[in-house]
Amino acid sequence: MSDHTGMLTIGELARRTGLSVRTIRFWSDSGVVAPTCRTAGGFRLYDADAAARVDLVCTLRELGLDLQTVRRVLNRQATVPDVARTHVRALDAEIRTLRVRRAVLDRVARRGGTAEEMRVMHELARMSAHQRQRIIDDFVRETFDGVDPEAPGAHLARAMRTMPAHQVAGPTPEQVDAWVELAELVGDGSFRTRVREMALAGARGEQQPEGSDPAKVAEYAGRAVREHIAPESAAGKEILHRIMDPGLPAAKRARLAAWLATFTDSRVERYWQLLGVLNGWPPTPSQVPAVEWLITALRADVR
Structure with a gap:
């Protein structure tokens, strides 16, 4: 008969680590905390190192790693620093999303609005920097269409395109308000017409008449x-x-x-x-x- 001295049953491992038997069994079936051996009756047994392995799995899971990634780390198919860097990026993205949601909800709490308006605000607020720039580019392109880029005042087209090159990591409520209002403004046909009138008048190069300081x-x-x-x-x-x-x-x-x-x-x-x-x-x-x-x-x- 095999010598199982010093080995832990799944119940003993559960008590030592503070986890449930069900969790350890699930991790065992997933290949994350495999048993060291089994009894003749098929019961799982774990060595003393299993408790340390379970503690490591708990830590990695609390940090948000899925079981597949945990298994790769434990099997040395991926290093902990590499996995950590990947999850830092993922967490940064999640934090940005949560901050945007918070800013939108804060705006609704301060200013009111319907569920549909909140949905539109959220869609606008969570746009990437590239998507935001494209909206502004389309507005400026339509406004200055046909205006000679070398004409007087045409430089305003470049200035009107000046948007942040990167998504703001943690937008303030004021920035969410500003973007939503700006997107609504450039989508207003009467505003586009007015800006185009100013662009065409500026392109003619007429100087301001004298008389006012x-x-x-x-x-x-x-x-x-x-x-x-x-x-x-x-x-x-x-x-x-x-x-x-x-x-x-x-x-x-x-x-x-x-x-x-x-x-x-x-x-x-x-x-x-x-x-x-x-x-x-x-x-x-x-x-x-x-x-x-x-x-x-x-x-x-x-x-």
Whole structure:
């Protein structure tokens, strides 16, 4: 009769390792923790090293390795560092996915939305950097179609394509908001038409008419906006004359108002702001309200 001194039954191995007999039997049938031998009656027996092997299997399983990979490691068909590197990459991808889900849910919790809107937001948020770039490229290509790349203002096409080269590992709620809003914006037909109008006007190379100083516009018109001073009012007219020479001919004021209106749009400014959020650029204050105030003041002044 065989000498089984020092060998462990499956029940003893289970008690020593704190696992269930069912788990060890499953691992044994999977070839991960094979028995050292069997009794004449077919019962499994394990040597003292089996407990250490079981502990290693537990560790690898807790780290997320499947049984096939565990078996390869234990049989030295794969090294632990190689397997670890593979799983680090997998975990990184999983973490990115979880962060995107969290950001989308956070956005819905803050802003509300239907189940369908949440589904769309999630699909947009989890797009790869390549997929996001393709959406922006298609928008810019349609907007600047037929515009000479050497024409004045055509360089804006390159700037409008500036998206992060890589997927953000852990997007902030602000970045998820920005991408969803940007995707919705470039999909809006009226926005595309407006940007194309600006692109074609810019390609003609018409220079801004003289008469306004951007610093004065930001200072005086910006203050008027904050203080809710109507551009058509007497106080508004006084502010207008601080921005520009009151002796500027009416025709030139009208031409300046038309030029500013052509190249001023709050949605276009929002496009640049959203790109800034996605690319991590420093935020810049909005200029459009002040310019729109100036346009209205100019038109009121020439009537």
